[in-house]
Amino acid sequence: MKTLAAWILLALALASPLSLAQIEEDDGRFWFTTDELNAGLGQAPDEVRRVTPRExxxxxMALTEEGEFAKAAHLLNLSDLTPEEQAERGGELARQLSEVLRRGEWLNVSNLPARRDALVEDATGQHPRAGQPRRNLPLVSLDARGETYDIRLGRYRVGEDEAVWLITPESISAVGLLYEEYGPSWLEQHIPDRFNTTYGMLKLWEWVAIPLFLVVIGLLGWGVFVMVGVVSRWLPGGMPRSFTANVRVPLAFIAMSLMAQILLDYVVSFSGAATASFRVLLIVILAWGLGLVALRLVDTFLLRMTRRLVGEIDDSKHRDERKLLTSLYxxxxxxxxxxxxxxxxxxxxQIELFGTLGLSLLASASVLTVLVGIAGQAVLGNILSSFQVSLAKPVRIGDLVVFEDEWCYVEGIFYTFIRLRTWDERRVIVPVRYFVSQPFQNLSAKEAKQYRRLVLHLHLSADIGCLRERFQAxxxxDEGVIEHDQLACFVTGQTETSLEVSFYLMGSEPICAWEAEARIREKLVAYIRDHHPEWWPREVVVLSHHDVARGARPAARTVTRPARVEDITDREP
Structure with a gap:
């Protein structure tokens, strides 16, 4: 065992120099080697920290915030300039770059690597370069004159000195052009220095200018809203006036977005945090306004077509017209x-979320899928059910349905709900999924006309032939009854004391048929009352001869319908 341990220690001792040399060789691939670095600036002061990208x-940013631009120049790689130009222009380039970084885009320093080698740390392992050191990092990408320019960090080493992170020479060459695009405006150049003090994320003058900026934009939007309203009243009635009146709000927001963009480009510009927030908000408002204008145009066109082809929403229209209206919706x-x-x-x-958050979204895709599936299950289910109803058309707009014992017209089929209009002008809002999962009667599925049954309970002595003649007359x-050849009268039931007589009639549509049924019932009841009251059902009380002999009177009974009591004495055989 001692001999084996000795051989292992000897192998490790021989391998150690080779391993260290290999590591040193590999590390040399993760920085740029140069003979000299900013020779015209002299020795870097102690305040300059350049070991890690974040540092x-x-x-x-800290040095330029304090106005120490000469010291901040040591964080730039000025190798494309001569030593004399480095000493002369280094501080000015640092000042211009700091203004570009503050105004061009919000730079979150905390997102930069805190390791010297900028190794990609990704616990999920989904990053394509996970576990690999880097020597070149992007900070921001900015647009100027139709072109995109990158500000990047590079890692440089001179001889045996420690490698440091600096702004790359390619980025420095674009500073002048970017400063013209993102530098302070004419108004900002005349702001006194005492108002340029930073408080929180913004400068002092920005805390005053931003509320004024918002007030000016708000007043412009209100003016556009009022002006469009005046124009809509001047226009002739119909589609132009309706469309103009419906786009007052989106046009006001579009005008506000465009004016804010113009002010930010040519009049005033704010710090990167405020500018980034404003630009995202303006993009959202502009896209929302344009989309809403397009939807209002579609709504106006469909409404015009609906009124011309279909008219009022009820089931008196032909089923093809109701089908067309449902398809339009x-x-x-x-x-x-x-x-x-x-x-x-x-x-x-526009806000470049795909580029900046793409990996994060991919990494959390499973979590987002679960959350969206749970939170939006009801909404998505209703939307899919809405499209199912629109395609299969078990109901159409204008159909008369009986839903949960309510007679309703289908007034609208929307993404998540169906709006029903009851016979007494109430509105019933039903989720689409619930509607299609419950049984309902579509009284307009084929034709609007409906067969109705009228029932009377009469005495056994009633003359059915006479009733049949009066009913047909x-x-x-009655103007609500159609297809007179379908009229019918039958005895459909019998008890020991009464008959069930059913009368059948056809109406042009369900409501009309129900009203005709009610009117004819009233006429039949009035006819029987005036001419044959003996046809009403009568309750029969049977008394034995023993009760008659004692002079007993029949017990009182509760009569549920009009009746005359007849005493009938049973005889013994």
């Missing part, structure tokens, strides 16, 4: 869905 950017929902998706994709593309006189 380098944080040191640069389905088309509207499809257009809304496509518009929402297009606007969402546009917003995400009353039905032919």
């Amino acid at each position: 380098a950017v944080r040191s640069f 389905a088309l509207r929902r499809g257009i809304i869905l496509v518009t929402v998706i297009a606007v969402t994709v546009y917003i995400l593309a 009353f039905a032919r006189e």
Whole structure:
């Protein structure tokens, strides 16, 4: 065992120099080697921290915030300049770059690596370069004159000195152009220095200017809203006036967004945090306003077409017209869905969420899927059910249905609910999934006309032939009854004391048929009351001869319908 342990120690001793040399060789691949670094600036002061990417950017921002631009120049790689130009322009380039970084885009320093080698730390292992050191890092990407310019950090080493992180020479070459685009405006150049003191994330003058900026934009939106309202009243009635009146709000927001963009580009610009927030908000408002204008145009066109082709919403219209109206509403929902998706994709593309958050979204895709599936199950289910109703058409807009013992017209089929109009002008709002999962009667599925049954309970002595003649006469006189050849009268039931007589009639539509049934019932009841009151059911009380002999009187009974009591004495055989 001692011999084996000795051999192991000898092997480790021989391998150690090779391993250390290999590590040193590999580390050399993760920095840029240069002969000299900012020779015109002299020795870097102690305040300059350049060992890690996070430390380098944080040191640069802190020094430029304090006005120490000459020291901040040590965080730039000025190798493209001569030593004389480095000493002359280094501080000015640092000042211009600090203004670009503060105004161009909000830079979150905490997201930068805190390791010297900027190794990609990814516990999920989904990053393509997880576990690999880096020598070049992107900070921000900014647009100027139609081109995109990157500000990047690079890791550099001179001889045996420690490697440091600096802004790359390629980034320095674009500072002048970016400063023209993102530098302070004419108004900001005349702001006194005492108002440029930073409080929190903003400067002192920005805390005053931003509320004024919002007030000016709000007044512009209110003016556009009022002006569009005046124009809509001047326009002739019909589709132009309706469309103009419906786009007052989105046009006001579009005007506010465009004016705010113009002010930010040519009049005033704020710090990166405020500017980034404003630009995202303006993109969302502009996309929302344009999408809403497009939807209002579609709504106006569909409403015009609906009124011209279909008219009022009820089941008296031909079933093909009701089917067309349902298809138009389905088309509207499809257009809304496509518009929402297009606007969402546009917003995400403009704020570059796909590029900056793509890996994070992929890493958390399973969690988001579960959360969205749980939280949006009811909404998504209703939307899918809405499209199912629009395609299969078990009900159409204008159909008369009996839903949970309520007679209702289908007034609208929307994404998540169906709006029903009851016979007494109430509105019943039903979730689509609940509606399609419950049984209901569609009284307009084929035709609007309906067969109705009228029932009377009469005495056994009633003359059915006479009743049949009177019923047919009353039905032919009633304007709500159609297809007189379908009129019928039958005895459909019998008890020991009464008959069940059923009368059948056809109405042009369910409500009309119900009203005709009620009118004819009144006429039949009045006829029997005036001409044959003996036809009403009568209750029979049977007394034995013993009760008659004692002079007993029949017990009182509760009579539930009009009746005359007849005493009948049973005789013994």
